[in-house]
Amino acid sequence: MIESMLVFGLVNSAVLMLLALGFSLTFGLSGVANFSHGGIYLFAGYLAYFLLKMGLPYFIAVVLTIFITALLGAAIYKLIVIRVRGIVLNEVIATFAIGICMLEFFRWLGFVTYEYSLPYIARGRFTIFETTLDYQRSLIIVVALLLAVFLWFFTHRTKTGLALLGMAQDEYTALAVGIDSDWAATYSFAIGGAFAAIAAVMILPLGIININIGYEVLLIALAVTVLGGLESTKGLILACIILGYAQVITSTFFAPHWKEAVYLAAILIVLAVKPSGLLGKFKELEERV
Amino acid sequence: MKKKKALWGLLVALMLLSVWSISGCSPQEAPTQVASGEPIVVAIPTALGSIEGRDGVRAIEMAVEEINAAGGVNLAGEQRPFEVVTIDTREHEAGIPIHDALAALERIILTEEPHAILFGAFRSEVLLASMDVIAEHKIPYIVTTAMTPEMQTKIAENYDEYKYIFRMCLNAPYLVMYLNQMMGYLETEFGFNKAFIVAQDVLWAKGTGGGVEAWLNNNNWEVVGFDVYPTGAGDFSSSLTKARQGGAQVIVPIFDMPQSGVLVKQARDMEVPALLAGFISPAAPENAWDVFEGELDGLINFIFEIGPLPAEAVPMSIEFNKKFGEKFGESARASLAGHAPGPSYDSVYVLKEAIERAGSLDGDAIVAALEETDTYGVIGRIRFDENHQVVYGMDPAETALGGAFQWREPGVRVPVFPEMIAEDDIELPPYM
Numbered sequence: 001m002i003e004s005m006l007v008f009g010l011v012n013s014a015v016l017m018l019l020a021l022g023f024s025l026t027f028g029l030s031g032v033a034n035f036s037h038g039g040i041y042l043f044a045g046y047l048a049y050f051l052l053k054m055g056l057p058y059f060i061a062v063v064l065t066i067f068i069t070a071l072l073g074a075a076i077y078k079l080i081v082i083r084v085r086g087i088v089l090n091e092v093i094a095t096f097a098i099g100i101c102m103l104e105f106f107r108w109l110g111f112v113t114y115e116y117s118l119p120y121i122a123r124g125r126f127t128i129f130e131t132t133l134d135y136q137r138s139l140i141i142v143v144a145l146l147l148a149v150f151l152w153f154f155t156h157r158t159k160t161g162l163a164l165l166g167m168a169q170d171e172y173t174a175l176a177v178g179i180d181s182d183w184a185a186t187y188s189f190a191i192g193g194a195f196a197a198i199a200a201v202m203i204l205p206l207g208i209i210n211i212n213i214g215y216e217v218l219l220i221a222l223a224v225t226v227l228g229g230l231e232s233t234k235g236l237i238l239a240c241i242i243l244g245y246a247q248v249i250t251s252t253f254f255a256p257h258w259k260e261a262v263y264l265a266a267i268l269i270v271l272a273v274k275p276s277g278l279l280g281k282f283k284e285l286e287e288r289v
Numbered sequence: 290m291k292k293k294k295a296l297w298g299l300l301v302a303l304m305l306l307s308v309w310s311i312s313g314c315s316p317q318e319a320p321t322q323v324a325s326g327e328p329i330v331v332a333i334p335t336a337l338g339s340i341e342g343r344d345g346v347r348a349i350e351m352a353v354e355e356i357n358a359a360g361g362v363n364l365a366g367e368q369r370p371f372e373v374v375t376i377d378t379r380e381h382e383a384g385i386p387i388h389d390a391l392a393a394l395e396r397i398i399l400t401e402e403p404h405a406i407l408f409g410a411f412r413s414e415v416l417l418a419s420m421d422v423i424a425e426h427k428i429p430y431i432v433t434t435a436m437t438p439e440m441q442t443k444i445a446e447n448y449d450e451y452k453y454i455f456r457m458c459l460n461a462p463y464l465v466m467y468l469n470q471m472m473g474y475l476e477t478e479f480g481f482n483k484a485f486i487v488a489q490d491v492l493w494a495k496g497t498g499g500g501v502e503a504w505l506n507n508n509n510w511e512v513v514g515f516d517v518y519p520t521g522a523g524d525f526s527s528s529l530t531k532a533r534q535g536g537a538q539v540i541v542p543i544f545d546m547p548q549s550g551v552l553v554k555q556a557r558d559m560e561v562p563a564l565l566a567g568f569i570s571p572a573a574p575e576n577a578w579d580v581f582e583g584e585l586d587g588l589i590n591f592i593f594e595i596g597p598l599p600a601e602a603v604p605m606s607i608e609f610n611k612k613f614g615e616k617f618g619e620s621a622r623a624s625l626a627g628h629a630p631g632p633s634y635d636s637v638y639v640l641k642e643a644i645e646r647a648g649s650l651d652g653d654a655i656v657a658a659l660e661e662t663d664t665y666g667v668i669g670r671i672r673f674d675e676n677h678q679v680v681y682g683m684d685p686a687e688t689a690l691g692g693a694f695q696w697r698e699p700g701v702r703v704p705v706f707p708e709m710i711a712e713d714d715i716e717l718p719p720y721m
Contacts, residue, residue, distance in 0.1 A: 001534060008526035015524075107338050113624045114340060114547060114571035117580045125558060131530075134558035207523060207551035208571055208580060211338075212382055216521050251527040256518045257490055 003129035005248050011137045013244025014144035015203055016224055017237065021147055022195030023221035024228070024236050026073075029155070029164040029188035031171075032081060035095040037196060037221050038214035039102030040076075044069040044197035045209045046106060049116050058119070066197040073193020077186045085185070103214045116209035118201060140202050144240075147195065152233040164188055223263035227270050229280020238278055242266070328372035329362055329650065331640070332403035334394045336381035336411035340570070341434055341545075341626045344597075345408045345633035346375060348609075351616055352637035362641050365648045371637065374401045380412045390415045391422060398426050404650045406430040407636050408629070413437030413492040424450040427652040429659060431640065433458045433632040436493035441676035452656050455677040457632035457639065457668070459593040459691050461493045463681040464568070465500030467591065467691050468541065470683075471566060471706050472505065479717065481539055485532035485563070486515040487525065487552065488543040497543050513537040518544075525552045526559065533561045538721075542567040545628070550581065557584045562721050564589065566693075573597070573627025576620075578700030585696040587718020589705065595690045596631020596667040598702065600710040603685045609634060609667040632679070632689075635666030683707040 023037040034040075044065050051061035076098055084090035122135040155161040167174040167184040175181055204213075228239030243266055247259040270277060333349060336342045353371040356362065361370040376397040378390035390410070397403065406423070409432035410416035416435035420443055423430045430453050432440070438460050444451045475481045484505055488498035495517060505512050513535030516528040529552075532540050540563045542552055550571040556563070566589035571577060573590050574597070592598040599607040609631070614622035643658035644650065663672050669685030682688030693706040695715055704710045 001530060004526065004530040008524070008530075011526075012524060110343075112338050112340055112343060114550065114574060115576055115580050115624055117550075117582075119582060125560065132558070132560045137558070206554060207548055210547035212521060212547070213523075215384070216523075247524075248527060251516075251524075252530070256516050256522060256525075256527060260519045260522070 001252065004131045005245075005252055007128060007131045007133055009245040009248040010141060011133070011244075012248055013240045014137075014141040016220055016244050017144040017148060017240040018140065018195075018199040018202055019217050020221040020224035020236060020240065021144075021151065022192040022199065023218075024225045025151060025195060026188045026192035027225055028232075029168045029191075030077075030185040031168055032077075032085070032091050032185065032189075033095065033222075034073075034076075034081075034189065034192060035092060035218060036076060036099035036102060037192070038216070038218035039099035040069060040073060040193050041196040041200050041217045042106060042209070042211065042214040043072060043102060044193075044200035045118065045204045045213075046111060046116065048118055048197075048201050048204075049209060052119070058121075062201050065201060066194050069197035069200075070190040070194040073196075074186050074190040076193075077189040078182075081185070081189070082182060085182075099214070099218065103211055107211050111209075111211060114208055117207070118205040118209070120205045121202075136202075136205060143198065143202055147198065148233060148237055155233070160187070219263055223267050225277075227266045227277060229277025232277065232279040235277050235279030239266075242278075326361075326364075326367050326369045328370045329364070329405075329644065330372050330374060330401055330403040331637070332397045332401055332406045333373060333375045333408045334378055334390075334397050334406065334410075335375075335408045335434065336379055337375060337377040338379060339381040339411055340624070341629040342381070342408070342411060344621075344624075344626045345433060345629040346373075347617055347621070348596075348613070348630040348634035349373060349407055349637055351612065352634045354616075356637065356641055363645050364650065371641075374403065378411065378415065380410065380415045387412075387415055387418050391418055394419055394422055398422070398428065403428060404644075405640055405655065407640065408433050408633055410435045413439070416440055417443070420451050420454055423453050427453055429453050429455070429640070429643075429652055429655045431455045431457055431636045431659075433636055434629045436461045436464065437496065438462050439492075441674075441678050444676045452677070453652060455659055455673060455679075457636050457671065457679045457689075458629060459681055459689075460678055461496045462500065463691065464497050464591070464593065465504065466681075467693070467706070468497070468501050468567065469504040471589070471693060472501070472510070472539065472541075473508070474706070474715070475539060475564070475566070476508075476510070478715065479538070481564075482509060483511045483513055483535065483537045484539045484541055485513045485528065485535065485537035486541045486543070487528050488515070488517050489546055489549070490517045490519045491545070494543040494545065498541070501541055501543075520546050521548055523548045523551050525555050529556055529559050529561050532563055533559070537563050539563060540565050540567075542569050544568065545570045547571055553581060553588060554584050557720070560720065564717065564721060567591065568593070568627070570627060572696070574624045575702060576623040578696065583698075583700065586698060587716070587720070588696045589693050589715065590696070590702075591627065591691060591693045593628040593691050594631040594668045595685065595692055595710070596634065597625040597627055598692060598694055598704060600685075600690075600692065600704055601712075602710045603667065603669055603690060605665065605667045606631070631666075631668040635668055635671060638666060639664065639671060684709055 026034045048065040084094050120136045124135045125132050155165050163179045164184050224239045228235030246262045250259045357370045361368040376393045378393040379385045380390040410419050411434050413435045486498045488494040502512050514531045549569045568591045595603050595606045599610045643655050647654035647658040669690040680688045692710050694702040695705045697703050704712045705715045
């Protein structure tokens with residue numbers, strides 16, 4: 001039981017991390033909470049499905065999906081969010097509306113049947129600690145870790161990443177040294193979209209693509225980001241591990257019924273005790289004051 | 290500037306489109322109207338975005354088209370066509386409150402003034418709440434999805450108020466009856482005596498799970514566990530681990546949510562050596578084998594009402610599949626839901642016959658005529674019991690029929706239960 005809990009707790013954490021990385025990155029770098037993340041995630045899922053259905057080879061379909069979804073992310077910022085940038089409430093309403101429009105548009109198109117699914121990248125299983133784990137879930141763990149490392153490296157070791165981070169820390173100072181605010185935000189929306197697409201092609205093969213998943217993704221991303229801290233990659237990883245294992249433990253020792261409540265409880269507790277998140281720094285000073 | 294305006298226009302159009310699809314009332318004219326005279330308005334307030342809702346509405350439209358093409362309903366000597374109006378209650382989605390679905394029901398009653406309501410509530414919770422609205426408006430209401438037996442209890446307790454409500458689909462106790470009989474068969478045939486139940490956290494599924502659990506406990510089975518998952522849950526590893534460690538030979542899944550497809554794949558991924566036998570809605574359609582990449586081998590899945598599963602013992606079910614495929618395409622037929630299409634199609638004919646017997650559109654007269662129903666449809670023989678539930682059993686010549694099939698290589702659904710429709714014995718899959 002314990003071995004299984006350890007293994008599937010890790011899988012669960014990795015799934016959460018993949019789902020939240022794009023949202024967290026956009027939030028951390030542009031300061032805009034992109035509530036259309038769930039819609040973008042589902043867009044990527046359906047896009048990959050139709051590209052594969054058209055007969056494209058898997059690798060090409062995946063690369064195209066990631067690229068097109070990144071463009072969609074950038075377009076959302078350039079066409080809509082840019083007009084309300086800086087007015088937090090309007091940003092929330094605009095991105096939320098886009099997300100709802102996308103999800104309901106899919107429903108309107110009739111994507112409600114059970115026929116939409118993506119294939120596993122690799123089929124097969126192996127045994128670890130007497131627990132059988134399939135290749136797909138193993139890959140999810142690997143990809144989640146790689147993306148987290150990439151995200152940390154990108155924001156701390158590349159000029160572009162540092163520019164984005166600078167913009168997130170203090171927009172006026174960043175502008176003063178020549179960093180274009182809109183360029184930075186467009187870039188972060190595009191990367192956020194690409195991350196959502198990667199999450200979609202990794203996670204959606206576990207089941208079937210369904211519109212309601214888009215709403216759940218948003219809640220997950222929000223919970224993880226609030227718990228970990230807005231700009232902190234390490235905080236994000238820590239939050240995913242805490243939530244991932246908390247869910248599996250709740251499900252195993254109490255009842256699966258309660259595990260969804262873990263997200264909401266996490267948001268409430270963190271907002272009450274440490275609003276900047278477990279490892280968030282941006283608002284820490286304000287909190288002390 | 291023009292571009293800017295165009296973009297905003299596009300956004301507004303998209304939003305309006307979305308709002309319209311969320312709460313919109315979308316009347317649909319009945320296709321061919323050979324019959325003359327004022328139409329008989331049939332309202333469908335349900336979760337149109339669900340697969341059961343979509344297929345149920347299609348089945349109703351198909352029946353309406355057939356009836357209208359054949360001259361319509363003979364109402365006291367005058368041929369009147371049916372007209373269908375729909376409204377989306379969205380009740381199948383997580384987080385949609387019951388009062389939203391009720392508001393949609395009230396709205397279509399007040400704006401369209403229907404003579405009867407078909408398909409009805411998708412969720413049992415909404416059905417129970419709708420009963421008072423129906424009682425107030427006194428409109429005959431035939432439900433073909435929601436399964437709670439509480440509906441019958443309420444009718445039994447207050448017949449005069451709730452007599453307008455009828456149910457043609459399977460209810461939870463009948464599903465329990467079928468599941469229990471099949472568990473008995475598995476015990477006799479394979480010596481199984483350990484089961485694990487996993488159900489969705491909705492009224493009908495929990496009720497069904499509870500019924501199966503009680504029967505198993507009373508029949509010397511060991512129930513290794515009974516887990517309930519909220520709608521939308523996508524990881525079943527803890528239950529599957531418990532099932533394996535407890536030595537469960539049968540896992541009984543009871544779900545109508547799309548995410549339950551994960552359970553099937555995860556059980557194979559974790560190599561759980563147990564037979565899955567129950568209801569997983571995404572695994573019911575004929576095209577599910579391809580969707581699940583062949584991971585369904587051995588799964589026993591129920592079709593709540595014969596119709597979507599063509600069975601030789603019920604010739605009308607074969608005819609129904611043929612006509613549905615011709616009208617909506619093979620792809621639509623192959624994705625037919627395992628619950629609702631059959632009784633939804635039959636409900637139109639049952640209503641037509643009741644109106645003709647009553648010779649009136651008066652709610653009370655139609656109710657009295659509906660109670661006398663004794664006819665055959667794609668679900669078998671159709672008769673209502675004293676609490677307005679269609680009687681289900683094992684012989685389609687005597688009662689309506691539900692059944693189970695087993696997925697087999699190379700992706701075929703083999704009817705295996707009950708005996709009247711079984712085309713082969715249940716086989717244990719290779720992983721057991």
